[in-house]
Every structure is written in C-alpha cells, then in structure tokens.
Amino acid sequence: MYGEDQTLGTTEMGEATRRDFLYIATGAVGAVGVGALAWPFINQMNPDASAxxxxxxxxxxxxxxxxxxxxxxxxxxxxxxxxxxxxxxxxxxxxxxxxxxxxxxxxxxxxxxxxxxxxxxxxxxxxxxxxxxxxxxxxxxxxxxxxxxxxxxxxxxxxxxxxxxxxxxxxxxxxxxxxxxxxxxxxxxxxxxxx
Missing domain, CATH: 2.102.10.10 (Rieske [2Fe-2S] iron-sulphur domain)
Structure with a gap:
C-alpha cells in the first residue's frame, strides 16, 4: 500500500481509469437532470398562445x-x-x-x-x-x-x-x-x- 502510486484515477502511464469515466458520466447525468428540472420553470415565463x-x-x-x-x-x-x-x-x-x-x-x-x-x-x-x-x-x-x-x-x-x-x-x-x-x-x- 505504501509503495504504490497514490495518484487516484490514472495509472502510471497517465491513461484514464474507470473511476474517471464514472465521474464524468455522473456529472453529465446530473447536468441533464438539472436542465430537465429547470425547463418547466423557464418555459412558463414565455407568453401563452392567447397572448x-x-x-x-x-x-x-x-x-x-x-x-x-x-x-x-x-x-x-x-x-x-x-x-x-x-x-x-x-x-x-x-x-x-x-x-x-x-x-x-x-x-x-x-x-x-x-x-x-x-x-x-x-x-x-x-x-x-x-x-x-x-x-x-x-x-x-x-x-x-x-x-x-x-x-x-x-x-x-x-x-x-x-x-x-x-x-x-x-x-x-x-x-x-x-x-x-x-x-x-x-x-x-x-x-x-x-x-
């Protein structure tokens, strides 16, 4: 444990690991979720068809x-x-x-x-x-x-x-x-x- 590379997320060669992919995928899903949640609030500010x-x-x-x-x-x-x-x-x-x-x-x-x-x-x-x-x-x-x-x-x-x-x-x-x-x-x- 003490002799191993303490850098998280990359191998000694600098390549991306599975952990990096999970961080990016989680962030992307979170951003899409926030956008989907915010859309009804933003859309309600547009004038309706009668206006x-x-x-x-x-x-x-x-x-x-x-x-x-x-x-x-x-x-x-x-x-x-x-x-x-x-x-x-x-x-x-x-x-x-x-x-x-x-x-x-x-x-x-x-x-x-x-x-x-x-x-x-x-x-x-x-x-x-x-x-x-x-x-x-x-x-x-x-x-x-x-x-x-x-x-x-x-x-x-x-x-x-x-x-x-x-x-x-x-x-x-x-x-x-x-x-x-x-x-x-x-x-x-x-x-x-x-x-």
Missing part, C-alpha cells in the same frame, strides 16, 4: 362612422378607435402645444420627442386627422376613461378626474401623460394592423 394571438390585431376602420368610437382589445388593453368630426379636429388643432401638461405626442410610430400636435396623434391612412387610435387606459392609475365626456369633450376618467381632449391629450387632472398611440400600419386603405 401571442393578441400581439397584433387588424381592424376594418371603414365601418366606423364619423363621430363614432369603437373599442377593440389588444394585448389585454382596450383600444379606442374614433372617427372624429370636423369640429373635434378643429378644437384639437386650436390648442397650443405649449399650454399642454404633456407636450409629447406619445405616438409609438414617431420619434420620442415629437410634439403633441393633433397631426402627430392622428392615424388617418390618407394623412387626414379625423381617425385616432389610442390605448384606452388612463395614464394616472390605469382606469378606463369614458368617451365624449369631460371638460374638453374627449375622454374623462371618473376615478380621479383626468380630462383628455379630442386628441387624447391630458388637459386637466392628475394624469401625467397623454393617452398612448400604439404602433400601427395600414394593410389596405381601410384595414389597420395594430401591434
């Missing part, structure tokens, strides 16, 4: 009459799509951006620093300002504002008193930002893909 289906939505806006608003669900949030009247567009254009509590357009289709003009918030396929598409969630605490209400005949959040104008810009109340304009593109003259 992926709502990642984008197509809406035919030709059915939205002038002065009418429809609500569509997108990513679990309501979208307000409104075909505004000429009077509503005129009222929105008459507002000086410098007088707004939030001077940014909050339009995900434009640069972050785009001003909150009515044109920068409108979504008409032909460049008109009549159609507007917004995420219908109050920027204060996430309530759903009421349409054609409030001091500016736009949207009103009765929970805490936020008033938005006909372009969805905050005008009065605790909400810090304008209603968000989601990413969108027209797939035809009357169909808009949101998301």
């Amino acid at each position: 992926l289906a709502l990642a984008s939505v197509e809406v035919d806006v030709s059915n939205v009459a002038e002065g009418q608003q429809i609500k569509v669900m997108w990513r679990g949030k309501p979208l307000f799509i409104r075909n505004r009247t000429d009077k509503e567009v005129e009222e929105a254009n008459a507002v000086d951006v410098a007088d707004l509590p939030d001077g940014l357009a909050r339009n995900l289709n434009l640069a972050e620093d785009a001003p909150a003009t009515d044109k920068n918030r409108a979504a008409g396929a032909d460049g008109s300002e009549k159609l507007i598409i917004m995420v219908g969630v109050c920027t204060h605490l996430g309530c759903i504002p009421l349409g054609e209400a409030g001091d500016f005949d736009g949207w009103f959040c009765p929970c805490h008193g936020s008033h938005y104008d006909t372009a969805g810009r905050i005008r009065k109340g605790p909400a810090p930002e304008n209603l968000l304009i989601p990413p969108y593109e027209y797939t035809s003259e009357t169909v808009v893909k949101i998301g």
